[in-house]
Amino acid sequence: MATPLPAAALLAALRAEGVRVQEHGDWRTHSRNHKGLWGPVYGVMVHHTVTSGTDRSVAICRDGYAALPGPLCHGVIAKDGVVHLVGHGRANHAGLGDGAVLQAVIKETALPADKTADTDGNRHFYGFECVNLGDGKDPWPAAQLEAIERVSAAICRAHGWSQRSVIGHKEWQPGKIDPLGFTMDSMRARIGARLGGAAPPAKPPARYEPFPGAAFFAAGRRSAVVTAMGKRLVAEGCGRYKVGPGPDWSEADRASYAAWQRKLGHTGTAADGIPGRASWDRLKVPNS
Known part of the structure; x- marks a missing residue:
């Protein structure tokens, strides 16, 4: 009080x-x-x-x-x-x-x-x-x-x-x-x-989702990995979602990932919204 x-x-x-x-x-x-x-x-x-x-x-x-x-x-x-x-x-x-x-x-x-x-x-x-x-x-x-x-x-x-x-x-x-x-x-x-408080209890090392390959991100894909990716994109200020993110790969996911690629400095076809290994590794998507 x-x-x-x-x-x-x-x-x-x-x-x-x-x-x-x-x-x-x-x-x-x-x-x-x-x-x-x-x-x-x-x-x-x-x-x-x-x-x-x-x-x-x-x-x-x-x-x-x-x-x-x-x-x-x-x-x-x-x-x-x-x-x-x-x-x-x-x-x-x-x-x-x-x-x-x-x-x-x-x-x-x-x-x-x-x-x-x-x-x-x-x-x-x-x-x-x-x-x-x-x-x-x-x-x-x-x-x-x-x-x-x-x-x-x-x-x-x-x-x-x-x-x-x-x-x-x-x-x-x-x-x-x-x-x-x-x-x-x-x-x-x-x-x-x-x-200057006491350090919080140590957490186990973070486990991140390995890059699933570009072909993974295609119409019809439904996965918790897509949801986890979307949440990280929102956290990075790159979310372009009106609703979600959710598990179904969508145009909103692609637009959001393209914003992330541009944030990293990519342009042209390197910022097409389809994840690549380098940008994926930097996004650090939690293991799902």
């Missing part, structure tokens, strides 16, 4: 962690406290905005809209890594989520699947919106990911929390997908390393 950091203390914690901060207007007193309690706080929640452009995203997150008044978070993390502070106190970012997830955050244990929406998250979480369309295509620049890491670590350090106190909206509220484009487990690992 923790009392929320005063605005000045939050700002100091962020700057001490090396976060580049921009303050907006009356952010120190801009809140929804008149609608409910703020605190005790137990963690940090990460979102994506489903918008593009820093100025537009900051304005929406600060002011909200008719159905959901602002602030919609405490800070907006732009693609260049600058964190725009827009509110302090209760904010309309988390909504109702799973009480079992909150208990796991409090105990800093593994998260259960979010199944219910019975607990007020706006009261208990700091919230940060990250500028991203959330379509699986919009990239996550290194500077933005590092800012998420630094912001989260700063707040955890100030409260004496571990990286397990940082969760994604998709881990809190059923039906949510944000943030999409990186995994929260990978982000928590980064935060934990920054906090």
Whole structure:
């Protein structure tokens, strides 16, 4: 259980962690406290905005809209890594989520699947919106990911929390997908390393799917390998799926793999969307 950091203390914690901060207007007193309690706080929640452009995203997150008044978070993390502070106190970012997830955050244990929406998250979480369309295509620049890491670590350090106190909206509220484009487990690992915590238990060496040959990727192919490949492509920011990925080799798989090939610098027939050994080995598809 923790009392929320005063605005000045939050700002100091962020700057001490090396976060580049921009303050907006009356952010120190801009809140929804008149609608409910703020605190005790137990963690940090990460979102994506489903918008593009820093100025537009900051304005929406600060002011909200008719159905959901602002602030919609405490800070907006732009693609260049600058964190725009827009509110302090209760904010309309988390909504109702799973009480079992909150208990796991409090105990800093593994998260259960979010199944219910019975607990007020706006009261208990700091919230940060990250500028991203959330379509699986919009990239996550290194500077933005590092800012998420630094912001989260700063707040955890100030409260004496571990990286397990940082969760994604998709881990809190059923039906949510944000943030999409990186995994929260990978982000928590980064935060934990920054906090200098004990190393996680050693995992067995990763086993990757061997290249099945170009002929494998043809119409009518149905395999868990195709699903695993698609998930890796999404994680690399190369997903071109409207639905999925799934086990059936499709035009969306080919378009996604072509995006991966182009990301690696291939052009022409070398970026036709049919996997080759070199690009496949670099994709590191988990053994399926």
